[in-house]
Amino acid sequence: MPCGLRGIKAVWGQTVTFICGLWAMVALLSCSGGGNGDEMLPSVTVSIPPLEYFAKAIGGDSLRVISLLPESADPETFSPGVSVMRELATSKMFVTVGVLPFEDAMLENIKSNNPDMKVAVVCGGIDFIYGTHSHEGAAGDDDVHEGKGEPDPHVWSSVRNARIIAGNMFDAIVAAAPQHREYFKRRYDNLVARIDSIDQSVEGRLKGCHGLVFAVWHPSLSYFARDYGIEQIAFNVENKETSPVRLRSQLDYARSRRVGAFIVPAGIDKDKVAVVATGLGLEPVSVNLMSADWERQMFSVIDALIGEPATKTQHK
Numbered sequence: 491m492p493c494g495l496r497g498i499k500a501v502w503g504q505t506v507t508f509i510c511g512l513w514a515m516v517a518l519l520s521c522s523g524g525g526n527g528d529e530m531l532p533s534v535t536v537s538i539p540p541l542e543y544f545a546k547a548i549g550g551d552s553l554r555v556i557s558l559l560p561e562s563a564d565p566e567t568f569s570p571g572v573s574v575m576r577e578l579a580t581s582k583m584f585v586t587v588g589v590l591p592f593e594d595a596m597l598e599n600i601k602s603n604n605p606d607m608k609v610a611v612v613c614g615g616i617d618f619i620y621g622t623h624s625h626e627g628a629a630g631d632d633d634v635h636e637g638k639g640e641p642d643p644h645v646w647s648s649v650r651n652a653r654i655i656a657g658n659m660f661d662a663i664v665a666a667a668p669q670h671r672e673y674f675k676r677r678y679d680n681l682v683a684r685i686d687s688i689d690q691s692v693e694g695r696l697k698g699c700h701g702l703v704f705a706v707w708h709p710s711l712s713y714f715a716r717d718y719g720i721e722q723i724a725f726n727v728e729n730k731e732t733s734p735v736r737l738r739s740q741l742d743y744a745r746s747r748r749v750g751a752f753i754v755p756a757g758i759d760k761d762k763v764a765v766v767a768t769g770l771g772l773e774p775v776s777v778n779l780m781s782a783d784w785e786r787q788m789f790s791v792i793d794a795l796i797g798e799p800a801t802k803t804q805h806k
């Protein structure tokens with residue numbers, strides 16, 4: 491993504507006071523009543539746009555779904571506006587990934603300002619990957635993942651993980667609006683079938699690509715790579731300035747592995763990735779892994795991986 495989540499906790503720390511103020515304002519706004527039929531639906535707030543895909547797929551017409559972060563938001567600088575906080579305050583449930591630092595800050599606020607709100611996480615049951623990513627202060631770092639470092643937080647960028655996320659999302663939504671359980675269940679079953687179909691499609695397209703290696707600016711596809719036995723080589727692991735030494739060693743390694751694609755976050759400054767692109771002889775391909783269109787994310791990744799190479803440059 492411009493995952494750029496590292497360091498966000500500090501930013502959130504600075505905005506905690508701001509958020510508290512918003513909660514007070516939200517309480518007043520929430521009492522104003524009114525609204526159309528859509529606003530009368532039970533609602534859940536999800537922390538990031540990709541979770542919207544799963545919530546809407548299950549919730550259909552019987553659930554209102556709001557994402558805390560809009561697609562265009564930079565998680566490092568994002569502060570929730572009044573309307574978002576109002577939605578959150580009126581939501582039946584706050585659904586988080588469970589391993590993103592900014593979610594921690596939000597939960598602290600919810601505990602003190604809206605203690606009755608239900609909170610769910612969707613990462614339960616996922617087999618975490620460690621050592622591919624670093625986000626200081628990630629949730630659970632001190633207890634759950636002791637000795638392993640922080641889990642790679644990009645759990646949603648994986649078709650196999652999506653099945654688990656969908657199951658956890660179903661449980662959360664049913665808890666938020668149990669009166670629609672049967673309706674949600676039918677839609678959940680359809681969603682699982684759809685995820686299985688995407689999985690088969692991706693697997694089919696990767697057939698014959700055994701040993702495929704791809705480069706990414708930020709390591710946002712560790713789970714996707716694991717799903718299909720392919721290799722991801724990342725350049726910007728710490729999400730801070732990549733040192734010339736690391737850049738050179740990664741480039742040397744990537745060249746030796748004959749990388750076939752270079753995926754960069756949507757919206758990234760092309761100058762930032764130019765050295766890598768030139769070094770690999772590949773045109774960077776943008777993929778928005780923070781999009782609410784999760785399906786499109788997955789197909790964009792596979793298109794980038796096995797599409798026609800943008801250049802014919804030969805690597806030594």
Ligand SMILES: [Zn+2]
Pocket residue numbers: 491493494495623643644708709710
């Ligand atoms: Zn990241």
